[in-house]
Amino acid sequence: MSTAFAAPGAIPRQPPLLMRTPPLLTMRGIEKRYGAVRALGGVDVTVYPGEVLGIVGESGSGKSTLLRLMNLEDTPEKGEYRLALPDQDDTDLFALDRFQRRMLRALRIGIVYQNPHLGLLMDHTSSGNIAERLLIAGTRNFATLREKAQDALQASEFPVERMDALPMQLSGGMQQRVQLAKAIALEPALLLLDEPTTSLDVSVQALVLDTLKRLQRDRRITMVLVSHDLGVIRTLADRVMVMRGGLVVEQGLTDQVFQDPQHPYTQQLVHAKL
Numbered sequence: 001m002s003t004a005f006a007a008p009g010a011i012p013r014q015p016p017l018l019m020r021t022p023p024l025l026t027m028r029g030i031e032k033r034y035g036a037v038r039a040l041g042g043v044d045v046t047v048y049p050g051e052v053l054g055i056v057g058e059s060g061s062g063k064s065t066l067l068r069l070m071n072l073e074d075t076p077e078k079g080e081y082r083l084a085l086p087d088q089d090d091t092d093l094f095a096l097d098r099f100q101r102r103m104l105r106a107l108r109i110g111i112v113y114q115n116p117h118l119g120l121l122m123d124h125t126s127s128g129n130i131a132e133r134l135l136i137a138g139t140r141n142f143a144t145l146r147e148k149a150q151d152a153l154q155a156s157e158f159p160v161e162r163m164d165a166l167p168m169q170l171s172g173g174m175q176q177r178v179q180l181a182k183a184i185a186l187e188p189a190l191l192l193l194d195e196p197t198t199s200l201d202v203s204v205q206a207l208v209l210d211t212l213k214r215l216q217r218d219r220r221i222t223m224v225l226v227s228h229d230l231g232v233i234r235t236l237a238d239r240v241m242v243m244r245g246g247l248v249v250e251q252g253l254t255d256q257v258f259q260d261p262q263h264p265y266t267q268q269l270v271h272a273k274l
């Protein structure tokens with residue numbers, strides 16, 4: 001496995017500035033099975049504040065399972081998970097009870113799924129979807145709810161004049177922007193993106209990627225981005241982790257991994273894309 005910042009024999013490079021701070025997210029030894037299927041076979045992940053970590057790999061390699069665990073939707077058979085949050089002690093988050101995990105997920109972690117049905121309440125308007133999130137955090141005043149929902153929608157570059165439309169009345173790109181607005185409404189410490197642009201037309205995909213880039217640049221939101229599309233990873237991710245068969249086979253700075261892949265599987269992925 002190549003985790004280094006330099007090819008063998010090369011002069012070691014300094015890790016980027018972001019990585020010289022303590023990590024925001026640390027996962028160690030994550031193992032997850034579904035019956036006989038080993039989805040994750042002992043995965044370690046470290047994410048630094050303000051960076052975008054990309055996760056690539058073929059279908060079934062365990063990317064979404066790992067993201068679901070980061071979102072505390074599920075627990076693994078083995079492994080630990082810590083988030084360095086100001087009000088959080090060093091507890092293993094998988095050891096929290098179901099309610100504590102749900103609250104932490106709602107208040108501190110945002111997620112955008114490939115399928116808007118997973119991220120949105122289809123019988124709520126766009127503003128209602130965001131208000132639902134704000135209510136969990138204790139906002140009760142109607143005018144404040146609307147104002148905050150509008151702010152979040154604007155930040156995700158959603159046309160706010162459509163804020164009272166139902167998701168089904170919106171285009172795929174707009175639905176993803178509502179999911180994004182909902183995910184960032186409470187200024188999460190961690191934003192998880194599971195194939196956020198995969199089901200969109202190429203031109204719409206580029207616009208949504210631009211929004212994500214702008215958000216990342218302006219707000220320095222720490223993101224973990226799962227995508228099978230190397231172009232998307234290359235556009236957004238500072239670092240990349242390559243997964244295969246529930247294991248991490250290579251990781252490093254995105255440019256470096258793509259320009260000089262060390263693992264045969266990464267070489268195959270990169271060359272298939274060229």
Ligand SMILES: Nc1ncnc2c1ncn2[C@@H]1O[C@H](COP(=O)(O)OP(=O)(O)OP(=O)(O)O)[C@@H](O)[C@H]1O
Binds near residue numbers: 034057060062066
């Ligand atoms: N709920 C589940 N029940 C049973 N098996 C599952 C479940 N979720 C995932 N798996 C299996 O776990 C393995 C990893 O799946 P996962 O969805 O994490 O992979 P992935 O890399 O995200 O794939 P894709 O790119 O196709 O979404 C696969 O073999 C998958 O079939």
